[in-house]
Amino acid sequence: MRQPQQRLDVEQLNAEVWRVLSDATAEKEYGVDREFIIKGIQAGRLEYREGTVWGNPYRRLLRSQLERYIAEELGEDRLSRGKTETELRKVRREIARLKKELAQLEARKAELEKARVS
Numbered sequence: 001m002r003q004p005q006q007r008l009d010v011e012q013l014n015a016e017v018w019r020v021l022s023d024a025t026a027e028k029e030y031g032v033d034r035e036f037i038i039k040g041i042q043a044g045r046l047e048y049r050e051g052t053v054w055g056n057p058y059r060r061l062l063r064s065q066l067e068r069y070i071a072e073e074l075g076e077d078r079l080s081r082g083k084t085e086t087e088l089r090k091v092r093r094e095i096a097r098l099k100k101e102l103a104q105l106e107a108r109k110a111e112l113e114k115a116r117v118s
Contacts, residue, residue, distance in 0.1 A: 022051075023059040026066055030082040032074075037061065040069045 021029070023037050037059070040046035046069055048059040071079045 019063050020060050021063050021066070023048075023061060026061060029086045030066070030070055030079070031085075032070060036073075037066075040066075040073075045069050 023034055026032060026037060027034065037046065041048055041059075046061055046065050048061050051058055051060055067079055070082070
């Protein structure tokens with residue numbers, strides 16, 4: 001059973017939205033599973049707030065607490081590796097987006113040059 005002191009205030013979460021992540025995002029970004037997160041909650045090391053999106057439940061966690069918990073339980077190497085992988089995915093996604101945008105701009109440039117010559 002969850003203890004009341006483990007729940008976060010809504011104001012605290014709203015004030016620092018970018019410092020909060022869902023359990024699903026934590027799994028993707030840090031490579032930890034839900035059992036690891038639940039273990040941290042039950043041990044009182046992670047605070048959370050429950051939420052639902054389209055009827056699907058999730059837990060909102062404080063990123064700083066999760067990172068500290070991962071570092072203590074799994075080691076600093078695991079934490080830094082997870083952060084590096086996450087940043088690398090974001091960079092690759094941005095590069096792909098920019099390549100697509102560049103291709104569209106090149107096509108538009110060709111159209112304009114063709115219209116200018118005509």
